[in-house]
Amino acid sequence: MTTTMPAPATFEVTSPATGQVVGVHPLGSTRDVEDTVARARGAADWWASLGFAERARRLDAWRGIIARRATELADLVHREMGKPPADAMLEIAMALEHLAWAAKNSGKVLGRRSVRSSALTVNQSASVEYLPLGVVGVIGPWNYPVFTPLGSLSFALAAGNTVIYKPSEYTPGVGVWLIEAFTKAVPEHPVLQVVTGDGSTGAALCRSKVNKIGFTGSTATGKKVMAACAESLTPVLMECGGKDALIVNADADVDSAADAAVWGGLSNAGQTCLGVERVYVHDKVFDEFVDQVVTLASRIRAGSDTDAHIGPMTMPSQVDVIRRHIDDALDKGGRAVLGGPDAVEGRFVQPTVLVDVPEDSIAVTEETFGPTFVVSRVRNMDEAVERANASRYGLGVSVFSRKHGEDIARRIRTGAVSVNSYVLYAAVPGLPLGGVDDSGFGRVHGADGLREFTFPRAMTRQRFPSVLPLTTFRRTRLVDSLVRVLITVLHGRN
Template structure:
């Protein structure tokens, strides 16, 4: 038994001390099929108990204030940084991604932890607001208060970066968190909760529940004050329906069908490198991964030649030398193969990559001549595939990129990148780089349409887990008591004159 497995086994024992009737589930490595952990399926009662404990812990955590919480969150960040290789090993083991990519995932989240802890007070703390001419006698203040307990349902594809984008921002805002990780990566969730408990041993501010969809549904019904969900659009609809039973608000970060646009004046080497990474890293299992590439006709052939050459040197596998790992969720393999087969049946062809799958290992595919209404261009593939299309202009590129029900992210390469970006229907756009919007901690992360709603990261991500409170006091008695039955005709005449001067001049 490895040290990581032993740690997780002890975690299970603490979950279920004295229990012999607990249902459990196994986690298997996508590459080898070996069992890497066994975890309990927590019931409705278990989840409610966790939320009850979190409710008590939330009051204590909120009372620490911004400075106290920042100190603890900075210490938590330090643990992640010092033990990055260990955490990366668990991520790689459970998801199948290469160890270097797993370590990179942990590294990229550290800036977000630092930003949330540092800026929470500035974004959420009490601030004065301006008065108008008719309200000069009033003084207003606004502050953002924690909701209480936030439930987080996390994904398996980025089991550290993505859920911590909700968890840490909710914690920085003063909430307690109950976290249900994916059943494919519960060991990562257990590690994170254990690490946080080392810097916050006093109260169960950050708790873990594990299980399948029934445990997630229990969290929706548990009385949390808000739920943050990351997953497919179809599952998000089920989560929303369940949360609606208790009028629990949610923030939903769902799938995407992200497009990359390459203009005629783009740096082709940079664009090709970005397309390969954004489309094929993590075996294409990224909600903000590029799945469609739209290239200006004047550089299309040159771009495609460079792209095929680069992809031809990549190989997917379960061995340490492979740059691309296996598909984490077994059922996703059928979806990927169906999309590729549909594209080929409808006139598309494989320009690079291809080959038979080996278990859950799917080789990268670059597909060309694929109709816009083919599955590979309309539905989220979530696999190592790229479709490449030719466009006559940026107007056509924008129209085709926007012709989707999704609207999560997009990428533009070219000197007009910022101009093109503003015309795209998506929550985030990266210009002359890939995944840039996700990396920058100070900007919001989220989508529109079938890609969900609400935001994590940045100031919007902090406010997402709070409720605003406005406090307005009267500084002096108004010469025009508008909210009184003592108002006279003379006062109303004066009011009319003031309104005409202030608002009627234009």
């Protein structure tokens, strides 16, 4: 009698623009995740033993493959999540910059360095180095399926970890593509692997006892990830939502500020955690700013054709969120100077700019994640700062002011600030990126991003016997007296 094994569970990925199936992928089970983690543990010692220079060489080879096949990857991003191929290419370009930085700088940031001893430990040679954690799990988002996960994947790999990537169920093909490209550069061992699936697959990865989870997604999902990881004390890196503000002072270049607001609020159809959702404009330039914003935003069109500037809502449920935010803003006295309820056309949302919206509207307090933003009039920059800081999110902020931009920016509680530009801190590979409060904790990019996937190990080595043997029961009363004298000399005058 022949026993028929059940077919593995799969799920379909459909284009948000056309509804057509663009891929079928395995629905990873707990057993699948456990087997993947076991393979990663088996490869961990080999990858760590290669050292910084050899790992960098292989990461550079991966970067070269991605660059040469970037058009293919951009088209896949377009088919799975809907953004125009040109925007996908921009995302790929930024990701490659960060991958290059991680490979080049990992040894400098994480390698062993000497640390100066103190007066009481002058006989000790001291050093610190940053060692890989082991196996890292990364749970990635769908809105920037190349740039965002590579902020964790490339830095964790450069630090010497093996990695398991669970991409969003909306863009699993992009994740599979990236891992297949890596395997061509590093064919010897399963250093970087992918498991596709839904939330249950991500939960299994959280409970798999990997050495750390790097998560990017909504704050609500982030809390679930933390709860699952807490069961095994697995540390987490949280890149969560935002409600970023853009502030325009009276002395700002209004044209530049309006252009930044339109790009920051509408690019990627507003599906950006660092997107501009609130704009606070000084009363003296408010009318001029709104006129310029409407002029620029009215030229932007959502669609699936090659001439469209922005694509569809990738998640079907997001359409209802956007509609609810627009309706609430208007019900509470706000006005739509562009777009409005009629801007929602199936999975496509045309640009919408709202004014006169009270601060307690959900369009101001909750993450919208669509091509809409609120522009509010303020009397001065004190009021702008107060309103910007009233949000429970603290991801990024943009400030436009010719003379006072940095002073204003320093008063706002966010993980990143950009003065007289929008979001360029995310494009500088050496800068850390991350938020505070409900926007999460931990950092990707830069030296902080490399250290995020390591643990520091301190080391001392005795160079010669101490003239003041302190940590021994053979310590004499003379030594105790000298210690009291040293305390007074070294610290008592302060």
